Structure formats: structure tokens, C-alpha cells
Amino acid sequence: MLSRCRGANAARVGTVTRQPGGCAGVYVSSGRPEAATEAAIGPPGSGVGAVVTGNVIALGLVSLVTDVSSEMVTAVMPVYLVTGLGLTMLQFGFLDGLYSGVTVFLRLVGGHLADRFAARKQVAAVGYGMSAVAKLGLPLVGASVPGIGAVLAADRAGKGLRTAPRDALISLSSGPQAQGRAFGVHRALDTVGAFTGPLVAFAILAAVGTAYDAVFVVSFCVGLIGVAMLVLFVRDHRDPVEHRPGWRDGLGLLRDRSYRRLCVVATVLGLVTVSDAFVYLLLQHRLSIQPHWFPLLPLGTAGVYLVLALPLGRLADRVGRRRVFLAGHGVLLAAYLLLGGPLDGVALLIAVLALHGVFYAATDGVLAAAVGARLPATGRAGGLAVVQTGQAVGRFASSMIFGALWTAWGPAGAIRVLALALAVALLGSALALAGGGRVRGRVRDVR
Amino acid sequence: MSVDAPVKPALTRGRILIFVLVLILLAGIAIGYTVYAVKREDERLHGGSGTAPGGPPLTLAGAPRLLFRSTESGPGYGHLATVAAADPGGPRTVGERSCDRVYAAGGTAVCLATEGGLTRTGVALVLDADLRQVRRVELAGTPNRARVSASGRMASWTVFVYGDSYASTTFSTRTSILDTRTGELVANLEDFTTTRDGKELRSPDRNFWGVTFTADDNTFYATLSTNTSGRTYLVRGDLGARTMTVLRENVECPSLSPDGTRLVFKKKVSQSTRNPWRLYVLDLASMRETPLAETRGVDDQAIWLDERTVGYALPTGAGAATDVWSVPADGSGAPARLVTGGFSPVPLR
Numbered sequence: 001m002l003s004r005c006r007g008a009n010a011a012r013v014g015t016v017t018r019q020p021g022g023c024a025g026v027y028v029s030s031g032r033p034e035a036a037t038e039a040a041i042g043p044p045g046s047g048v049g050a051v052v053t054g055n056v057i058a059l060g061l062v063s064l065v066t067d068v069s070s071e072m073v074t075a076v077m078p079v080y081l082v083t084g085l086g087l088t089m090l091q092f093g094f095l096d097g098l099y100s101g102v103t104v105f106l107r108l109v110g111g112h113l114a115d116r117f118a119a120r121k122q123v124a125a126v127g128y129g130m131s132a133v134a135k136l137g138l139p140l141v142g143a144s145v146p147g148i149g150a151v152l153a154a155d156r157a158g159k160g161l162r163t164a165p166r167d168a169l170i171s172l173s174s175g176p177q178a179q180g181r182a183f184g185v186h187r188a189l190d191t192v193g194a195f196t197g198p199l200v201a202f203a204i205l206a207a208v209g210t211a212y213d214a215v216f217v218v219s220f221c222v223g224l225i226g227v228a229m230l231v232l233f234v235r236d237h238r239d240p241v242e243h244r245p246g247w248r249d250g251l252g253l254l255r256d257r258s259y260r261r262l263c264v265v266a267t268v269l270g271l272v273t274v275s276d277a278f279v280y281l282l283l284q285h286r287l288s289i290q291p292h293w294f295p296l297l298p299l300g301t302a303g304v305y306l307v308l309a310l311p312l313g314r315l316a317d318r319v320g321r322r323r324v325f326l327a328g329h330g331v332l333l334a335a336y337l338l339l340g341g342p343l344d345g346v347a348l349l350i351a352v353l354a355l356h357g358v359f360y361a362a363t364d365g366v367l368a369a370a371v372g373a374r375l376p377a378t379g380r381a382g383g384l385a386v387v388q389t390g391q392a393v394g395r396f397a398s399s400m401i402f403g404a405l406w407t408a409w410g411p412a413g414a415i416r417v418l419a420l421a422l423a424v425a426l427l428g429s430a431l432a433l434a435g436g437g438r439v440r441g442r443v444r445d446v447r
Numbered sequence: 448m449s450v451d452a453p454v455k456p457a458l459t460r461g462r463i464l465i466f467v468l469v470l471i472l473l474a475g476i477a478i479g480y481t482v483y484a485v486k487r488e489d490e491r492l493h494g495g496s497g498t499a500p501g502g503p504p505l506t507l508a509g510a511p512r513l514l515f516r517s518t519e520s521g522p523g524y525g526h527l528a529t530v531a532a533a534d535p536g537g538p539r540t541v542g543e544r545s546c547d548r549v550y551a552a553g554g555t556a557v558c559l560a561t562e563g564g565l566t567r568t569g570v571a572l573v574l575d576a577d578l579r580q581v582r583r584v585e586l587a588g589t590p591n592r593a594r595v596s597a598s599g600r601m602a603s604w605t606v607f608v609y610g611d612s613y614a615s616t617t618f619s620t621r622t623s624i625l626d627t628r629t630g631e632l633v634a635n636l637e638d639f640t641t642t643r644d645g646k647e648l649r650s651p652d653r654n655f656w657g658v659t660f661t662a663d664d665n666t667f668y669a670t671l672s673t674n675t676s677g678r679t680y681l682v683r684g685d686l687g688a689r690t691m692t693v694l695r696e697n698v699e700c701p702s703l704s705p706d707g708t709r710l711v712f713k714k715k716v717s718q719s720t721r722n723p724w725r726l727y728v729l730d731l732a733s734m735r736e737t738p739l740a741e742t743r744g745v746d747d748q749a750i751w752l753d754e755r756t757v758g759y760a761l762p763t764g765a766g767a768a769t770d771v772w773s774v775p776a777d778g779s780g781a782p783a784r785l786v787t788g789g790f791s792p793v794p795l796r
Contacts (some may be wrong), residue, residue: 054458079561079589082608204481209785210492221477228469232462281651288638406651 005375016040026093027117037392055173057165057181058233060189065226066128067190070155072219074137076205080138080212081148102153104389106160111385114165121169121236121383127162128230131155132223139213164385171372171380172237179373183365184313191306196300237377250382259374262322263387265429266367266369270330270394272422274336274415275404276301278355282339285411287349304357305364312361313369321370322433328362329426331355340412367391462744467679475502488675496786497521498528498541504543505529507551507576512795513752514551515760517541518769519788526579527558532752532794535771535785544578547590548791550750555581555627559590559606571604573627584632592700593791596660599685600628601657603667620654622669624686636691639683641671643693655682655691657700657748661707668710677716679730683727698729700748702757704776708732711739711757711776727759728776737778751776752794760790 030353112446114123128336134155141147167183174182201215208214231336252262335355338348368384375383405414497519507514511532515524523541527549530539535579546558554573569586571593590607595602605622624633633639636655641648641694649675658669665687671680681698684691701710713724722744728737739757749759757776760769786792 088583193739207486208481209488211481211488214484217480217484218477221473225470225473228473230468232466233458278651288634392654403651407649410649 004383013176031042037359038114051181052178053173054184055234056170056185057189058229059170060186061172062128062226062230062234063186064193064196065222065229066131067193068148068197068200069135069223069226070131071194071220072201072204072215072222073138075198075201075214076215099116099197103156103160104392105161106157106390106392107385108382110161111168111382112165112247114381115250116246118238118378119236120165120172121230121234123381124162124165124169124225127160128156128223129235130158130161132158132220132227134158135216135220135223138216162386164381166386167368167372167388168381169234169236170369171277171375171384172377176373177317179369180313180316180324180366181310182313183369183372184310184316184361187313187361187365188306188309191302191309194302195306211436215307229402247414249379250386253375253386253414254385256374258409259371259383259387261432262367262371263390263434266387267390268425269395269422269429270391270419271398271401272425273332274397274418275395275399276356277337278406280334280351282415283349283352284410286344300350301356301360304354304362305381308358308361309365310390312358313365316362316366316369318327321366321373324362325366325370326426326430326433328359328366331362335359335420336415336422340415340419427428449783459524473713492524493522495520495524498523498539500526500541500543502540503541505544505578507554507578507795510794513758513771513786513792514556514795515771515786515789515792516549517788518790520768523701528616529795530786536787537787541681542578544574546572546791548593548604550593550595550791551793551795552595552597555593555595555602557593557602557604559586559593559604559671560589570657571623571625571795572601573602573625581627582625582630584625591620592622592657594658594660594748596664597662597705598664600626601660601667602627602663605656619652619698620656622655622658624658624667633689634684636669636684639684639689639691641691641693643680650695657702658684659701659703659710659748661703668701668703670701671697681710681712681713686719695729695734699724701729702749702751704751705754709776711751713745713747713749714738726759726774728757728778739774739776739778739779740770741782743782748788750792750794758794759793760792763787 110123110127114120117123131154134151137151137154138148170182170186171179172231204215204218215360276298279301283297312324312328332355335352338352338355341350367387371384371387372380402414402418403419408414409417450571451468475614488698498518505514507526512529513535514527514529516531517526517528517539525543525545525547527544528539528541531537532693544558545562548559550557551574554576556578558574558578560570560572562568562570569588570591571584571586571590572580572765573580573582573584579727586604586606588608590604591607592605593603599735602625603622604741607622608619608621621634621758624636636641636658637653643655648671651672653671656666656670656672658667660667665685667683667684667686670682671682671693672690676763679697680691680779681695681701684692691702697714698712699715701712703710710729710731710748712727713728715723716725717723724744724746726739726741726749728739729735730737741759745761746761747759747761749757752758755776756773758771758773762768762772762773768788769790770784771789771792773785774782775779
């Protein structure tokens, strides 16, 4: 009965869906979702449908466990590769560019497959499973450089495949008012895993000495626990069977002006977002940090992110997700200005790491929440994949550009140029997103 | 109930039971394998009949010997050991100290080691002629290369750093130089000004490794590489002026001959990941390169046993075992195995 209630309209993008009150929850599908939303569940903040569901928490725990599994491996890779391969890794530097490409492409594929077969959970499970099995591949391929390359590629491919379906599941498991806090809960749990993983790895390493394969096998087992949690405790959203969205429907999503603008804005802002590595490198340049403290810098960012992911997600639900998303980039601009400014010492370190953490908390999950609320259920994974891919491609290009700027003008010059570019992009984005609202004549559309 | 309503988790008693069973099974596999791997590793490294530590304490002074890290399976695995220079295949003396990599000259030794405990910190230990610790520097990564100048004053080491940042998986190296007389430490050679063809090199991802010192304790040679290009370059550095100049392409892990006229280095000769390098000697006056008779790929910063012979370590097939080899420095002759079960050789003259 419910699928009947939903009808084919909801599956098509850009079609106004006005459902009777009995079909509450078809709030996310069309170019004008507010109409249905208001009719069905009242104004935001009323509390109805604003609860973070168990499904979201289950997905968060899956990410937590998976992060423990992968951070364990990350923590032992240096020793493992140096003992096994020596400087070969640096010589063949095969790790970066190519695999970013693989991830980006598979993210789109994962999103599309998840939508096409209404199989978000299955596609995500395949992705999580691939990464888990890849951990077992490391001891099997031994010291072969192509072998290790292939294993790492499989790990990244799994990550690429699962991201969009997982975010779609989070989005579909939460009411429109709760999108921000749902992603906040998920990202916070995810970050807990990033903290725990290295600790577990160090504990195991202290016990096993040079038996690195034990770390990989334990990581594989932990990864499988994540897969089991996903399979057993996460329930997929059921779609009407009549409509199988194809590539054309995916492209059709872009006909929605608001979604299209979000995609463009995410990509453009990605293009002026410096990669984390460069932020820490800039800090190192400014502060001459003792080298053994250097690996701790990312934990500063992650700590702030962990604490603020949920509060900022809630704030986004209340005051508008795009507003918070833009404000997050404003915070990033402040971090850039500090990095290129006169402040020095511990104050600079703390301020930049805090701002960087706030930036992540205000943008990462919030973007998914902003986009998710605008997409039809049947096209949500693909739609999320497109916007996240745009952002990732923008950031990848930004790393190249920033590297060139650094070489030409040095670190201070490069960050100032980027700060200017970010300010311009931010202004343009604010106008673009606000414009979308005005066309509709709805203030609340900024959410 | 609406299908469109927020989805509920599938928390049923049956599913929880299945999950607990899966959890027990996977935990069993993880613990069981870990116990097995620890036993196997212990057997592999320490189960053999290699020489045990003991006998006269190791020192850097005395008759000409070869100092190295013993990789014989047995109780002395990983410990520093020496053999007589005239009879390197003869019995070895194994000391108490363990190092991942070692170098010594002029009465000073540098020992790169990984200290146990929860975090397994890499450390560079500066040792005196009796191998007593003089200074300890914590490292930011995995120990890789070590050198001491002929006078024993300057020490240098390179560590490998992986995943410098939250989301990145790039590799980098960090090379430090310590003046053991003044105690001054250059933590990272990347802070020096590097020029190539008269222009300053400012690429943020440049890496340096494999320092070798000249007799003046100020000039040194090292490898430069940028991640983006993947190429390596020979640089000559001036410690006092904090500058480096690019001299030549495709020179890695240089090692200066005792008379200061030649560098032995590894040159990338193939794109294959199996056997990419070959040892060459570069004459600094004529800049002419000579390939050495060793045709296997050597991933080591070679050392000079004397003015005519270089030494290096090569893996011997299975696992962690390595042997020390030598080959004439003029391209003639053939490689010869000096020590079975040794790594990181250093001549004590």
C-alpha cells in the first residue's frame, strides 16, 4: 500500500509531489519538497521525524569498527613497508594520484548501482567486504610492489563503492528535519574509530613484535565484524519496484536547480580547499614543530570534529544546512588568514587546528544532509555520489594548484592567494544558494 | 507503518544471537592467529643456532674489524656483532646492544633502533667508542639510513614517514644531521635552501635521504627526490651555510670513498619493481660513472671497505635474513659474500 501511495511521481526528479497526508514522509523527492513536508509533518523543529534512528547509529558503529580496522593497518604500514620494501615505495610513488581516480570513479558506480537495483545495503556491504578482504591480501602478496599496489587499490575501491550507498542509507533512515544530526551522529562515531584504530594497532604490535601479518589478520577480522553488523542490523529502505532509475535519471537529478547549485557550489568550494596535508605542512613551516609531534596534528583536527559533528549537525537542522555549510567555509577562510597572517606560536597552532576541525564538522556531514534532503529516495545514492565526487575532484585539483602556487610563491604567498580565492568563491556561493531561495520566494529554502 | 518512514534497525533476538556467534568466531580467529604468528616469528628470528651474545664487550677501537647487525637466526638476532677484517667468514663476537641500522667512524657510532612499549618509538642513539649511549634523539618515523663523518663529529640519519596527515597516504623521508661536538641538531634537511641550475627549489614535497660527509665536517652529499617527479638527484650540501646544490640526476644513497674522490651510489636502471637499481661509482673530478660487477638490485647505502672495495647488504631469499657482500669499486671482478647473516656493515679501521 505504501509503494502505491508513493507512486511513480516521487521517483522522478523535478516533478512536484503533493501527497495526501496519509503518505507522510514523501518529503524528499521533488523540486518543491517543502510543500509535502509542511503538509505532512509540520514545520521544522516540531520534533516529528526528527529522531536519529537506530539504523543511523548502526551505520555509525559499522563505520567506527571499519575505521578501527583500516587505521590499524595505516599505523603499521610504515614499518611493514620499510622492512619489506625499503625506499622502493618512494621511488615508485604509486600510491596517490591513480587511486584517487579509482575512488572517484567507483563512488559514482556505487551510487548508481545502489539506486538502480534499490540495493544500497548490498552495494555498501560489497564495498565494506572488499576492504576487509584486502587486509588479508597484504600478507599474501608479500613484498611485491605491484601486489601491494593492487591490494591498496582494492581497499580504496571498496571505500569508493560504499560511501554513497551508506550516506543514502543514513539519509533515508532519517526524517528531513533530522538529516543534519543523523550525519552528525554518523561522522562522530566514524571519528571515534579513527582515534581507536591506532591504539589497537599499537597494543597488538607491542604483543606481536615483527609479526605484522597478525595485525593484518586482526584487521581483517575487525573489518568482517563491521560487515556482519551492516548485514544483520542495518535495514535498507524499500523502494517501489516499478521504477529502476538509469543513468538518465541520474543526470535528470541535475535538472533540479537547487540540487544543481549545491553540486556546483560544493565543487567550486572544493577547488579552493587546501588538502589537510598542506594545512599541517604550513603549520610545520610556521612553527618548526618537533618532528615527533607532527603525526599528532591531525588528531587535533579530528578531536574538534568529533566533538562538534553532532552539535553542528543539529544547528544545521535548525538554522539551515546550506548556511552552516557556507559558514564552515567561512571558518576555513579564517584558518587560512591565520596561516598567512602574523600570529605565531601555540596560539596559532591551537587556533588553526580548532578552526580546521570546526570546518569539517560544519561541512562534511552537513553537505550530505543538505543534498540528501533534496533528492528522491530512489536517486539518493547516485545524487549524493555526484555532489561528493564534485567536491573530491575539486579538492584533488586544488592540491595540484596549491602545490604549484607553493613552488612559485612560497607557503605564505600560496595561502594568501588561496584565502582570496576562497573569499571570492564563498561570496559567489552565498549569492548562488540565496538566489535559489529567492526565485522560489521562500526564505526557508536556504535550509 | 510507512515504508518511507525512518527505517528501524533490525534488532531481533535471532540476529543478535547470530552476531554474537560471528563475533566469537572472528575473535577466536584473530586471537588464535596472533598467538600462532608470535610463536612462528620468535622461532624464525631466535630459534636458530646462531652465535649468542657474550664474550669480550664490543668496542670501536682495536684491530681492524667489520661491525654489523647480526641477522643470524638465534639468540643474537638483531644485535651488533663484529668479525675480523682479515677473516670475515670466521667466528663473530655478538654484543648486547640491538640496532636496526648502525654506522661508526672516528670513535662515534650511530645506532638506529626501535624501542619497545606501546608506541614503538624509533630512536637514534649516539654511542661512544665503548658503545655507551651519549645522546638519544626520538625519531618521527621508521629508521632507514645512518652515517657518521670520518672524524666521528657529524652524525646523520634518515627516517621514513608514512601518512603525514589525516587522510593522506603519501610517503616522505626526514633526514637529520647532528653535530656531536656542539650538540646542534638539524632536524630536517628540507629546511635548507636548495638550488638547481642557480634557481631555488621550492617544491613542498621534496625529500632528502642518505647523507655522506666529506673530511671537512661541513660539506656533505645526499639524495633529493620530489614525489611528483619520482626522480632522484645528487645534491652537495653546505652545513654552515644551510644550502644544498643539485649536481646530477639519478643518483641515490651516495657514499664517499675514504680519499674523498669517488661516490658509490645506487642508480635506477630499470622501471621494474623487482630489480630497479645497480651500484655505480662516480668519479667526482671527471663525473664519469662506472657500473660495478654486482648485477642484483642493491637497496642499501653502500660502504667503502677500503679504497678499492665497497660493501653492502642483500636479502638472502627467505624472510629477514640478509648477507654482507663486497665487490671491487672499479667495475672489475665479481661480488663475494663476506658475512652470512649480517646487515648494515661498517669497517672499523
